Amino acid sequence: MITIDGHTRVCGLIGNPVEHTSSPAIHNTLAEIYGHNLVYVPLKVESGRVADAVKGAYELNVLGLNVTVPHKMEVIESLADIDELAACIGAVNTLVRTENGFKGYNTDILGLERALISENAEIKDNTVVVLGAGGAARSAVYLCERMGAAKVYIMNRSVDKACVLADEVETYAGRKFVTVLGIDEADKIEEESFCAIQATSVGLSPNDDEAVIYDDVFYSRVSVGFDLVYRPAVTRFMKLVNEHGGKSANGLKMLLYQGIIAYELWNNISVSEDVAGRVLDKLEETIR
Ligand code: ATR
Numbered sequence: 001m002i003t004i005d006g007h008t009r010v011c012g013l014i015g016n017p018v019e020h021t022s023s024p025a026i027h028n029t030l031a032e033i034y035g036h037n038l039v040y041v042p043l044k045v046e047s048g049r050v051a052d053a054v055k056g057a058y059e060l061n062v063l064g065l066n067v068t069v070p071h072k073m074e075v076i077e078s079l080a081d082i083d084e085l086a087a088c089i090g091a092v093n094t095l096v097r098t099e100n101g102f103k104g105y106n107t108d109i110l111g112l113e114r115a116l117i118s119e120n121a122e123i124k125d126n127t128v129v130v131l132g133a134g135g136a137a138r139s140a141v142y143l144c145e146r147m148g149a150a151k152v153y154i155m156n157r158s159v160d161k162a163c164v165l166a167d168e169v170e171t172y173a174g175r176k177f178v179t180v181l182g183i184d185e186a187d188k189i190e191e192e193s194f195c196a197i198q199a200t201s202v203g204l205s206p207n208d209d210e211a212v213i214y215d216d217v218f219y220s221r222v223s224v225g226f227d228l229v230y231r232p233a234v235t236r237f238m239k240l241v242n243e244h245g246g247k248s249a250n251g252l253k254m255l256l257y258q259g260i261i262a263y264e265l266w267n268n269i270s271v272s273e274d275v276a277g278r279v280l281d282k283l284e285e286t287i288r
Contacts (some may be wrong), residue, residue, distance in 0.1 A: 002037055010060070011040045011266060014053055014075075015068030018042035023066055025286040026259035029279050036267060038063065045071065054078040058101055064266035065095040065102070066259075079104040088172055089142055091135070094262040105265060109139045111258030112228075113147065118257075118273075119249045121224045123147040127194040129222075130154050131183070131212050131237075133162040136228050137199035141165060144197075145173045153189055155181045155213070156200075186218035196241070198227040203235040211236040219244040227251060231287070252287070256280050 002008070013023050019042070027040035043065075045053040050071045055078065057065060067075045072091040076082065079092070080101025086092050092104035116123060128144045130137050133156035144152045156162040159182050166178040181188055202212040219225075225241030230252040238248035256279060260271045271279075 002031060002039065004039065005037070007037050009036075009038045009063040011038060011064045011066075012043040012057075012062065013040070013066040013068060014043050014045040014050065014057075015071055016044055016046060018044050018068065021068070022255065022283060022286050023259055025283050026256065026279055027263055029282045030260070030263045030271065030275070033275055033278065034267075034269070038267075047071070047074065050074045051078045054095065054102060057095075058097070063097055064262065066262055067093050067095065076104060078102070085109060085142075085146070089139060091139075093258065094265060096265045105262075106139070107258040107261040107265070108254070109143050109146075110261050111256070112139060112143055112254045114257040114261070115249070115251075115253035116143075116147070116226065118253060119224060119226065119247070121195045121226060123149050123195065125150050127151045127153070127189075127191045129189065129194050129196045131196065131198045132156055132200035133158065133165045134200070137197075138165055140197045140199045140228070141169050141178070142172070145169055145177070149177065151177055151179065151191075153179045153181055153194075155183050155185070157183050157212075183213060184215075186213065186215040189218070189221070191221070193221055193223050195224045195226070196222045198225065198229065198235070198237045201229070203227070203237055204229050205231040208232045209236055211240055213237075214240070216244070219246070222246040224248070228254060230255060233288070252283065253280070256283055 024040050031038040081103040083105045086106035089106050094105040094107045095102035128149045130140050154162040162180040166180050200212045203210050219240045222241050225248040227235045227237050228251040230250040241248040
């Protein structure tokens, strides 16, 4: 435990609600490991008051903030600067103190990138199937583009929503690489092997027994199945991937790395994989 004194720096999470957050476990563990005189606290902010909160935090010399639901878009108007990727996603979850105000980043997407790399999911020049077309799927599709995926299938219950996302990311990328399918159209996937990212809310606790897709042929072709859900630790989607011989991972590492990248930005350090592993242990302990 750090001793709070006149030099203690404050970081925090703004959102509503914030009571169930696991982020303090990530940041306060990192501060302890590095011996940084820093505390991270949850800060509940009402919608419509985000600008006041950000201005106040800056004047209070707050070192950095995370931003969670429902403020990831509203916060953008309060920034002095914004990272290009965050601007194109239209969502910010991390504010970094600069001379003139806070600069906004999206470490959710960068966290997913680092999590995929740590699970050896090969995205570059490969085919990826993204299940879902909501906010989480949107980040996953933009990330696949950024990581150089050759082809992305977006499979979603509402096909029209998937089409809007496909058009948007193809316009951004300036290349045609997305195919849209309904959730029951797995037979239209041409590739024999692909990485799948489960980005729907189906299977989230307490609905542990549900998966968004049950097709055996689909699962037999999944090399790595990455579920963005991390409660339960092994989702039905992950079980189905494993039963068909594929490797699977849950979304806990995405949560871990989005926090680690924010901490790196605030403190201008690079966190080693060894330290990341220690923080993951702490995070697992907190969540389970
Ligand atoms: P998030 O921000 O977590 O992505 P979201 O934007 O509400 O949440 O998106 C939820 C995703 O889960 C969507 O892709 C949704 O499909 P629709 O676009 O058709 O609504 C998907 N989803 C949620 N419940 C589902 C269900 N019972 N069956 C199939 N897909 C479902």
